[in-house]
Amino acid sequence: MKPLLLPLATVAAAVCLLAGPTPASAQAAPPAARATLRDAAGQTAGEARFTETAQGLSLDIEVRGLSPGQHGFHIHQHGECAPGPDAATGKIVPFGAAGPHFDPLHSRNHGHPSQPPAEAHGGDLPNLVVGADGRARLQAERPGIGLKPGPASVLGRTLVVHELPDDYRSDPAGNSGPRLLCGMIELAGEPPAGARHTFPGSNVFPEGIAVDETSGTAYVGSAAEGHLYKLEPGQPRAELLSLGGSPGRRAALGIRLDAHRRLWVAGGAEGTVALVDAASGRTLAVLKTPHSPHAFINDLALSADGHAYVTDSFRPVLFRARNVVDQPTQLEPWLDLGRTPIRYVSGETNLNGIVATPDGRYLLAMQSATGQLWRIDTRSQAVQPVQLDATLPHGDGLVLQGRELYVVRNVENEIVRVSLEPDYARGRVAQRLSSSRLRYPTTAALVRGQLQIVNSQLDKQKNPPPLLPFDVIQLPAP
Known part of the structure; x- marks a missing residue:
């Protein structure tokens, strides 16, 4: 989690599993993207290919199985080809979740694709002309938009083909009728996407995740609203478990699930941890720290020694509470970090992400500002830096599997696998994973060899706006 806005990082051009730096030639290659177009029944009916040019975006689209004549098609704002509300009628229609036309410069005007994006939607494109055989192919260029990271990037958005021709005049969509085909725009070379869970709403900014390893059910919190969501395996849409906004949960950051089926939820600037029943969503207790205008309770670890350890990113204190049924209402200031290295x-x-070793002997905590990983002895309170072959600035959430530590780096849109020595005092960077599907990830959970990664988009809290819908994605663990 980052309480302060940070600059947008460069997104890697494809999923990469690396033991070292990417060759300069690969970095210099112009980005290319694709979209597989499917109808409402899920049948493939075309493909579009995109390349970045000096003028903007070059597009080559092929479709089949459509009625002869002209069909409008556009790049749409949101990254989801699911049913959703029609803007004019409010009725649920095929591909309504793709939202309105992509309009990066906020022209608020539907127009001709020859117009610059400042005067018309950047997503406005020429009509497709379908022949008697139901097929069409079109090559076109659209200035002002592209594939590189930034507000004008079309990556993660959708391409939609309509039933009728675009008249290039009528707002908001050129009177082009129902949506027939839709495809998400993703970088070429990406492996097929794994499971993806999306969230309703435009202000979710998900942050932490906990997973029930038995059922595969995940629980995710909203940094902006404090809501808690439940993500069921096989269900693409997140389900609201508990509304936020109550004292102790105006924000929901780091989350852990204990053996009593309680969610421990870090409350950020309130300086609290809320305990929530995972079945009902009812708040069971609110654990408090001493009042401070500089509090920021960020993450926590449940240890085999029977305690929960809690990081505060602004106050140099490590807090602790007993993990018992009759929960105390105060968090103990267990370790004064000012007296440590x-x-x-x-x-x-x-201090941000924190995990406990399987035996509860040590804690591993990431200091985001410096990229230093720390080892904390739960018996002696001794603190020492973990000696790595690289620093990991902007390290956020941590996942520990045996002696393999996964570090989520938010600004870099990267997951780093660190192989640790048996004493957890030394380690090396073994692999790095980056993907265009990562959007300021804050943390992750590991289930059956798959990483469930939270795309927080906390860098989009002001401008540019986030790419909707917010999501949790699944990628193979490196």
Whole structure:
């Protein structure tokens, strides 16, 4: 989690599993993307290919199985080809979740594709002309939009083909009728997407995740609203479990699930941890820290020694509470970090993600501001830096599987696998995973060899706006 806005990072051009740096030639290659177009029944009916040019976006589209004549098609704002409300009628229609036309410069005007994006939607494109055989192919260029990271990027958005021709005049969609085909625009070379869960709403900014390893059910919190969501295997849409906004849960950051079926939820600036029943969503208790205008409870770890350990990114204190049924209402200031080698950087995110080793002997905590990983002895309270062959600035959530530690780096849109020595005091970067599907990830959970990764988009809290819908994606663990 980052409480302060940070600059948007460069997104890698494809999924990469690397033991070292990417060759310069690969970095210089112009990005290319694709969209597989499917009808409402899920049948493939075409493909579009995209390349970045000096003028903007070059597009080559082929479709089949359509009625002869002209068909409008456009790049749409949202990254989901699911049913959703029609803007004019409010009725649920095929591909309504793709939203309105992509309009990166906020022209608020439907127009001709020859117009610059400042005067018309950047997603407005020429009509397709379908022949008697039901097929069409079109090559076109659209200036002002592209594939590189930034507000004008079409990556993660959708391409939609309509039933009628676009008249290039009528707002908001050129009177082009129902949506027939839809495809998400993704970088060429990406492997097929794994499971994806999406969230309703435009202000979710999901942050933490906990997974029931038995059922595969995941629980995710909203950093902006404090809501808790339940993600069931095989269900693409997240289900609201509990509304946020109550004292103790105006924000929901790091989350853990304990053996009593309680969710421990870090409350950020409130300086609290809420305990929530995972079945009903009812708040069972609110654990408090001493009041401070500088509090930021960020993440927590449930340890085999019977305690929960809690990081505060602004105050140099590690808090602790007993993990028992009759829960105390206070978090104990267990370790004064000012008396350890850890030095907090003023105004930055300090201790953030934290995990406990399987035996509960050690804690591993990431200091986002410096990229330093720390080992904390739960018996002696001794603190020492973990000696790695690389620093990991912007390290956020941590996942520990045996001696393999997965570090989620938010700004870099990267997951790093670190192989640790048996004493957890040393390690090396073994692999790195990056993907165009990562959008300021904050944390992850590992289930059956798959990483469930939370795309927070916390860098989009102001401008540019987030790419909807918010999601949790699944990628193979590197």
